[in-house]
Amino acid sequence: MNLKGKKLLVTGADGFIGSHLTEELVRSGYDVRAFMYYNSFNSWGWLDHSHPEVKQKIEVFLGDIRDPHGVKEAMKDCDIVFHLAALIAIPYSYHSPDTYIDTNIKGTLNVLQAARELGVEKVVHTSTSEVYGTAKYVPISENHPLQGQSPYAASKIGADQLALSFYYSFSTPVSIIRPFNTYGPRQSARAVIPTIISQIATGERKIKLGHLSPTRDFNYIQDTVRGFMEVAQSERTNGEVVNIGSDFEVSIGETVETIAEVMEVDIDIETDPQRMRPKKSEVERLWADITKAKKLFRWQPKYGGKAGFKQGIKETAEWFSHPDHLNQYKADRYNI
Numbered sequence: 001m002n003l004k005g006k007k008l009l010v011t012g013a014d015g016f017i018g019s020h021l022t023e024e025l026v027r028s029g030y031d032v033r034a035f036m037y038y039n040s041f042n043s044w045g046w047l048d049h050s051h052p053e054v055k056q057k058i059e060v061f062l063g064d065i066r067d068p069h070g071v072k073e074a075m076k077d078c079d080i081v082f083h084l085a086a087l088i089a090i091p092y093s094y095h096s097p098d099t100y101i102d103t104n105i106k107g108t109l110n111v112l113q114a115a116r117e118l119g120v121e122k123v124v125h126t127s128t129s130e131v132y133g134t135a136k137y138v139p140i141s142e143n144h145p146l147q148g149q150s151p152y153a154a155s156k157i158g159a160d161q162l163a164l165s166f167y168y169s170f171s172t173p174v175s176i177i178r179p180f181n182t183y184g185p186r187q188s189a190r191a192v193i194p195t196i197i198s199q200i201a202t203g204e205r206k207i208k209l210g211h212l213s214p215t216r217d218f219n220y221i222q223d224t225v226r227g228f229m230e231v232a233q234s235e236r237t238n239g240e241v242v243n244i245g246s247d248f249e250v251s252i253g254e255t256v257e258t259i260a261e262v263m264e265v266d267i268d269i270e271t272d273p274q275r276m277r278p279k280k281s282e283v284e285r286l287w288a289d290i291t292k293a294k295k296l297f298r299w300q301p302k303y304g305g306k307a308g309f310k311q312g313i314k315e316t317a318e319w320f321s322h323p324d325h326l327n328q329y330k331a332d333r334y335n336i
Helices: 016-027 045-049 052-056 068-075 090-095 097-118 151-170 192-201 221-233 252-262 291-297 305-321
Strands: 007-011 031-037 058-063 080-083 122-126 174-179 181-183 206-209 218-220 241-244 268-271
Touching: 007 016, 007 068, 016 031, 016 045, 016 052, 016 221, 031 045, 031 068, 052 058, 058 068, 068 097, 080 097, 080 221, 090 097, 090 151, 097 122, 097 151, 122 151, 122 221, 151 174, 174 221, 181 221, 192 206, 192 252, 192 305, 206 252, 218 221, 218 305, 221 241, 221 291, 241 291, 252 305
Parallel strands: 007 031, 007 080, 031 058, 080 122, 122 174, 174 241, 181 218, 206 268
Antiparallel strands: none
16 A cells, blocks of 8 residues: 555554654655644643654644544544554553553444444554563464453553454454563653663663563664664555564563663662562563564564664664753653
């Protein structure tokens, strides 16, 4: 599917991945409407920091993904919907699980209902590698069992299954992209890589962290954005779930060492109990099988493997270390 001449909607456009995706779509010459969470400050989130030429070309819709009327209004005249709006912080899902059900499941239902009623050509629904829980085998294929080891993961499993149900029940053209741990500029400090980098960038040498043994498949933001665009354009992804990852497994401990090496500092690690997930909730191992993405639309990571990971860390650290960017973070406080 050629996106040229199509009207594209990005929900969650004010967030980390959503802002990068929105900018790349605009730079590619596409007609983009950005759905962002309403606030009285008229803030566009990270899109406030976009280049003026990009901001001028974005059509902004402020609303709430939990409101079916507003969602349908935002989707009118749109051909393709990239649905990213969600609550994503795992620790906060322990604190307020009800909000995750409303936002992640009910919000997704609102998008699907509107897509069905309006005849939208395609919905790209955003999943997460957290739905797999601790790997039963690696690399993890799309057929891996789903395990809700946190309220967040459970809400995303529910949203994913709802999306697939609309494809099977009503032939709603839905594709599910399942990114593994995306990182890069603008990511919230609740995530481990920005947590480490922001602490170092502010001069800390005793870095507070939780468990160091779990492994992750970290995927650089540019690769994730390309994955979204490829899924949207592929005619073969309707009704499919597709992993997007770096095909590289690294522990949190090794990640700390890589960041320290790139930032040229010596650090000590201090275990912070409040940063540790409950034992049975911790996802111990994630490593993506990306065979399906390669097969369906020949996607593969540009930042894959150890060298690619190190380059992605370098670019991320450079962004966070800029004073204008670092000042937007509270590195001395734990953000759930």
